[in-house]
Amino acid sequence: MNLASLAARNVLRNKLRTVLTVLGVAVAILAFVLLRTVIWSWTVSAEYAAKDRVATRHKITFISPLPVRYKTQIEQIPGVTHVTWASWFGAKHPTRESDFFQSIAVDPPSFMAVYDEIILPAAQREKWLSNRQGALVGESLAKQFGWKVGDRVTLAGTIYPGDWQFDVDAIYTVKRSSLDKASLMFHWDYLNDSIDARRKDEAGWFISRVKNAGDAANTAKRIDTLFDDQDAQTLSMDEHAMNASFLGMFSAVLTAIDLVSIVILVIMMLILGNTIAMGVRERTNEYGMLRALGFLPKHIASFVLLEAMVVGLCGGGVGLLLAYPVVEQGLGRFLEENMGAMFPYFHVDAPIAGLALVLSVALGLVAAIVPAYQASKLNVVDSLRRVG
């Protein structure tokens, strides 16, 4: 027995109250992990962006196109190993219009060279590269719509109106989180050949891969300098910055979720503080006895603080134990399969789990500061309640 174990054993003094408090903390931690995972999942593409890729778009706006011929000039820049281009297509499932997903027209050979994190069987790869109407579909999107390799699907164009038919030639997954698994890619040639002349030979953006990740920022500057005197000037940035600027449009929503997660922790702290304060009131006599035996105010405060930290740790641990199955097996699977474009990776991120556990202990400590101070300042004689 030591001072710490004595504090820990006090936790079980009132089992029902402790269990209820631990559950309260656990639910708060579960909610915190869920909300933080929403934010993480939403921003994961920016966080996990490849460091050796540079995105180039029209200087004025995302939606203004650039001439495809820029590709040849970008390729000439020293350090650039591959360049690909893409155009936003904006397809919708004809019967599930509210299910948003990314659909992009790409140049398959250069796309596969730039996005080397894509994994797909060699036979499917060859088929997709050779079939002008072929589509490469992320495994989450394929699950969402029940698509299989060999299916012919008809999608409604929004930016390029009409019914567009695609052959599902390949289903991909990824070896890094820098690309989601909920997109549909198809041949840019198929799009370019099917639209009227005034929209031909346009690219929504270019993605360049550089030899050294450290050169990405300089390469971005060189690309923009290259087109400074052109009608369509460019804005280039590394992929992380590009994704972050896109997410910036949702910053208010992310901030709101962030705040809610903090409010939940504050509520948790108040619940814990109340429980600890009740325990302190009930044990006034014992604290008086301990002070009489020679224990110092700092010992009494330590008992209270340690007890709160143990409850916080237990609550945090139980919360995480609940969070993993709920997020990984339940909600996460549902979101990835049905809202994969918004939540491509809905997992409990280890740093979030670690943060939740640390916060549950730290907030337990903070919640107990006032009760601990009050307990340490108790008058010994008054605490013993004996006046002759």
Place this chain on the structure above:
Amino acid sequence: MTPAGSVAEAAPETQALGSKAVVIEVKGLSKTYFRGKEKLDVLRDLSLTAHEGEFIALMGPSGSGKTTLLNIIAGLDRPSSGSVRVAGADLAGMSDSALAGFRAANVGFIFQTYNLLPVLTARENVELPLLLTSLGSAERRRRAETALKVVGLSERMDHYPRQLSGGQEQRVTIARAIVTDPKLIVADEPTGDLDRDSADEILSLLRKLQTEFKKTIIMVTHDPAAAESAGTVHHLDKGKFK
């Protein structure tokens, strides 16, 4: 223990204890409380001396000041005026933390309501004061077991307080009071919550501590039968010895 002005009552024992070390020396002790604007003189100019191995009972009506006197001698409370020396230490001049250290080293406490921690076994409760020492866990355990043997509870060491009778709980409290081998044991109505048989066992144990272990014991009690166990009985009324 010799209250000033009560020499006649304590004279024989004082003579017998003349060669023994002085454990308690109180001079001109007064204690005043304020309840709002009302001034309450709880103790008035008390002086007394107690030697090693004395067993003293303090009696008196509620509010007479006996527990306040006990608390001041034990280093739990401070006098308003006068000096208090216990085991050679001047308590009136000590800081709070120094007083805590003094209590841990020199005073064993026995409370009416036992004040055992319900989450600890009898042995662990007895071990509690030793947590403040530099002793290792094995030595703490050994000393706690020895103390429990002294009070006749070696068979109940791993029992929790809820598994013990009132008399057994009080014996655990006594073991806790002696485990640090203090010079002084203060007991505040130690038999107040016990039946007659259990009370007699506790009083017999206190006499054993006095005679065999030479502990100086001061006991507050309302029970005349308990007071008879003490070598000296002093009556307090309105803050003065009668």
